[in-house]
Amino acid sequence: MQNLIELAQKSKAEFIKCYNTKPTWIVAAPGRVNLIGEHTDYNDGFVFPMAIERYTVIAAGPAEDGVDEATVFSLSKTEPATFKVDGSVPPPEQVEWWHYMLGTIHCVSETGMTTPPFRAVVLTNVPLGGGLSSSAAFEVATATLIEEMNGKKIGDERKALLCQQAEHEYAHMPCGIMDQFISTLGRDGYAMLLDCRSREPKMVPLDDPAISVLIVNSNVKHELTGSEYPDRRLQCEKAAILLRVSALRDATMEKLEAAKPVFDEEHNGDLCYRRAKHVITENERTVAMAYALHKKQWAECGRLMYESHDSMRDDFEITCKELDTMVEIAKTLDGVFGCRMTGGGFGGCTVSLVETEKVDAIIAEISSRYQEKTGIEPTAFATRPAQGAVVIR
Numbered sequence: 103m104q105n106l107i108e109l110a111q112k113s114k115a116e117f118i119k120c121y122n123t124k125p126t127w128i129v130a131a132p133g134r135v136n137l138i139g140e141h142t143d144y145n146d147g148f149v150f151p152m153a154i155e156r157y158t159v160i161a162a163g164p165a166e167d168g169v170d171e172a173t174v175f176s177l178s179k180t181e182p183a184t185f186k187v188d189g190s191v192p193p194p195e196q197v198e199w200w201h202y203m204l205g206t207i208h209c210v211s212e213t214g215m216t217t218p219p220f221r222a223v224v225l226t227n228v229p230l231g232g233g234l235s236s237s238a239a240f241e242v243a244t245a246t247l248i249e250e251m252n253g254k255k256i257g258d259e260r261k262a263l264l265c266q267q268a269e270h271e272y273a274h275m276p277c278g279i280m281d282q283f284i285s286t287l288g289r290d291g292y293a294m295l296l297d298c299r300s301r302e303p304k305m306v307p308l309d310d311p312a313i314s315v316l317i318v319n320s321n322v323k324h325e326l327t328g329s330e331y332p333d334r335r336l337q338c339e340k341a342a343i344l345l346r347v348s349a350l351r352d353a354t355m356e357k358l359e360a361a362k363p364v365f366d367e368e369h370n371g372d373l374c375y376r377r378a379k380h381v382i383t384e385n386e387r388t389v390a391m392a393y394a395l396h397k398k399q400w401a402e403c404g405r406l407m408y409e410s411h412d413s414m415r416d417d418f419e420i421t422c423k424e425l426d427t428m429v430e431i432a433k434t435l436d437g438v439f440g441c442r443m444t445g446g447g448f449g450g451c452t453v454s455l456v457e458t459e460k461v462d463a464i465i466a467e468i469s470s471r472y473q474e475k476t477g478i479e480p481t482a483f484a485t486r487p488a489q490g491a492v493v494i495r
């Protein structure tokens with residue numbers, strides 16, 4: 103929270119510096135880490151994320167008289183973005199940082215809420231491109247800003263879905279619902295088991311001071327072809343068709359084994375079989391982990407996290423050698439219950455469940471051994487489950 107207050111104060115100071123007046127609104131939305139349940143959301147399955155103590159903050163105020171566009175400064179850019187807020191800007195082909203905001207403004211307009219011309223400053227301490235949902239944080243913060251401008255609420259579920267739509271249409275990323283839901287609905291001290299079919303969240307307490315969630319950024323991002331994520335979605339859809347279920351959520355390992363001959367006959371059948379195997383077993387692990395976490399069975403949680411990583415490495419094939427190395431290092435360390443890659447894959451971060459009193463020693467050990475093996479310096483921080491989108495002013 104301290105972190106957020108400081109960021110909000112900084113956003114206010116920056117706003118005053120840029121526009122010579124105080125902001126009317128200050129809103130924020132967090133990034134997230136997924137404890138378990140990877141690539142299950144678009145298969146109607148289960149995910150178990152929590153919001154992290156890293157936020158994107160927007161300080162904003164109405165535009166000056168006579169100005170009919172938005173002007174937005176980001177601290178990491180020298181030039182502000184300017185764009186029309188009246189719906190006349192179509193989704194651009196090349197994605198720029200401010201398109202998350204533009205897209206959200208467009209999608210939220212479906213609710214009848216309009217966005218007046220405004221000026222704003224955006225600040226974030228969510229690592230960008232690290233698989234911690236910096237884009238969802240920006241979208242959800244923008245939707246929260248529009249709610250404040252209109253003095254009305256969209257409703258949490260609809261708000262998250264509109265932000266997801268913005269990501270699809272304006273960032274050309276066919277994501278599931280996890281990131282925008284947790285950035286909207288996250289609750290201080292709780293992880294969230296989300297049933298992505300019914301969209302019903304179950305909040306599970308994660309507030310034992312003896313336990314910490316450690317995030318370590320591998321600081322690598324492998325863009326192989328750029329189509330890895332949509333390809334996985336298509337392979338899962340194909341597997342569901344071969345299994346004659348509406349989504350992989352409805353499949354079981356027995357069903358998959360029985361259908362093995364059908365998969366074998368297909369082009370790339372083995373690939374689809376393994377994708378389905380990951381999703382089916384990951385759904386089971388996710389529900390099991392939420393239960394184990396609720397019961398404070400940390401060793402069991404850890405076991406499930408390691409299994410999840412193996413499944414992502416061998417069956418879903420979304421890890422990379424740096425992340426595999428990091429998980430192998432974590433396995434040997436005292437005080438680590440479990441560790442796995444988190445997020446979309448091909449780089450980004452690992453998430454570990456660790457003993458709080460050993461956090462510093464664990465970070466030091468992972469950092470030096472990871473660097474020794476890969477030549478890359480990782481960045482690490484521990485976090486508590488944080489609050490979702492907030493209005494600060």
Ligand code: GLA
Nearest residue numbers: 140141277278279280445446
């Ligand atoms: C990205 C997407 C999510 C989800 C994860 C993988 O973060 O935005 O919807 O599919 O990848 O679990």
